[in-house]
Amino acid sequence: MSTTTRTNPLSYLTDQMNELKAKGTHFRLRVLEDEQEAVCTFDGKKVINLASNNYLGLTTHPKLREAALEATKKYGVGSGAVRTIAGTMRIHMELEEKIARFKNVEACVVFQSGFAANAGTVSAILGKEDFIISDELNHASIIDGARLSRAKILVFRHKDVAHAEEQLASIKDQPGKKLVISDGVFSMDGDIGPLPGLCDAAEKYGAIMMVDDAHSSGVLGRNGRGTIDHFNVHGRVDVQVGTLSKAIGALGGYVCGSKDLIDFLYHRARPFLFSTSHPPSVAATCIAAFDVLEQEPERIEKLWENTRFFKKELGLIGFNIGGQNTPASETPITPIIVGEGRLAMQFSRELFDEGIMATGIAFPTVAEGKARIRTIMTATHTHDQLTQALQMLKRVGKRLGIVN
Structure with a gap:
């Protein structure tokens, strides 16, 4: 037997992690030890949670808990197959029908995640002869779907409708389908996509219009119907993507549109074809969540009341919360921009020590x-919790020289 020491072929990954540590942007996962709530326990420490996508507090809503337990008792813990073989349960169809009615469209297909919904749809409906006109700050799942499609990608400046139209005009005589795609709400800056103008541009050049509404589902529009409802552009967006993992409180993503679009995705969207379908408890939970959106609009009102208060106070403290060389937030997502990656990560760590869970985000998730x-x-943060969090943010911000 040879006694030669084997060279580690993955040593380059260790080198890259060491580089991140040297830059101060390496992180470790914080572990949640109880429920995803406004105040919860990470790594043994009770903190005010400002990092969750649980916009409406539905992760712990009694109606959703009950629905999950009942479905588990009735149907078991798993579906046992992919949707196209033996894994389409009646409860999956009920969820898709419920979402389609809620979003005022013909049909809906549910994916295992919002990422899968975006990547699977873009890569399924376009090919290498086609064109994608994409906002420069679109979500990674859109970017990956565009690459997988092998279509030619034209990027337009963030929220710049005129530039999007220029890109469309530059390819108007080229063969192939054209797709205009934008986030409804941009996940890092919290600003809203200019859907009416993009719809105008898409219609002018006969392009497909697609919107990723992940961060506006449950947040914008009537009872949380999203940006299409917020702007009243019903019938003008051909492909609507949403998530079941944020305001809805559970897991998954969905695509809404015409019956033909959804039937095509049943046949050609690879994440749908090759991933086991949701456990029945998840589908039941999501059905219950849409009932709550209809029945408890006060949750969305409370979310916006908290948002307005928190933004105003952050600005008064002197934090850069967008609008200075970065987009201005218009939603419950409010970034505190500090610039340098090392400082952002230090800010996050010291906030945690004070009692706030607020994650640092650096390159490549955002620009250098x-x-x-x-x-x-x-919606579940109390005024006292937010006031306490603001005091901690001010204290740590001053200590690190982020505010005066």
Whole structure:
């Protein structure tokens, strides 16, 4: 037997991690030890949670808990197959029908995640002869779907409708389908996509219009119907993507549109074809969540009340919360922009020591020089909790020289 020491072929990954540590942007996962709530326990420490996507507090809503338990008792813990073989349960169809009615469209297909919904849809409906006109700050799942499609990608400046139209005009005589795609709400800055103008541009050049509404589902529009409802552009967006993992409180993503679009995705969207379907408890939970959106609009009102208060106070403290060389937040996502990655990560660590969970975000998730703490309001934060969090943010911000 040879006694030669084997060279580790993955040593380059260790080198890259060491580089991150040297830059001060390496992180370790914080572990949640109880429920995802406004105040919860990470790594044994009770903190005010400003990092969650649990906008409406539905992760612990009694109606959702009950629905999950009942479905588990009735149907078991798993579906046992992919949707196209033996894994389409009646409860999956009920969820898709419920979402389609809620979003005022013909049909809906549910994916295992919002990422899978975006990547699977873009890569399924386009090919290498086609074109994608994409906002420069679109979500990673859109970018990956665009790459997988092998279509030619034209990027337009963030929220710049005129530039999007220029890109469309530059390819108007080229064969192939054209797809205009934008986030409804941009996840790092919290600003809203200019859907009416993009719809105009898409219609002018006969392009497909697609919107990723992950961070506006449950937040914007009537009872949380999203940006299409917020702007009243019903019938003008051909492909609507949403998530079941944020305001809805559970897990998954969905695509809404025409019956033909959804039937095509049943046949051709690879994440749908090759991933086991949701456990029945998840589908039941999501059905219950849409009932709550209809029945408890006061949750969304409270979310926005907290958002307005928190933004105003952060600005009064002197934090850069967007609008200075970065987009201005218009939603419960409010970034505190500090610039340098090392400082953002230090800010996050010291906030945690004070009693706040607020994650540092640096390159490559955001551009170099635009590292930040991303804060997200929820409907379940109390005024006292937010006041306490603001005091801690001010204290740590002053200590680190982020505010005066």
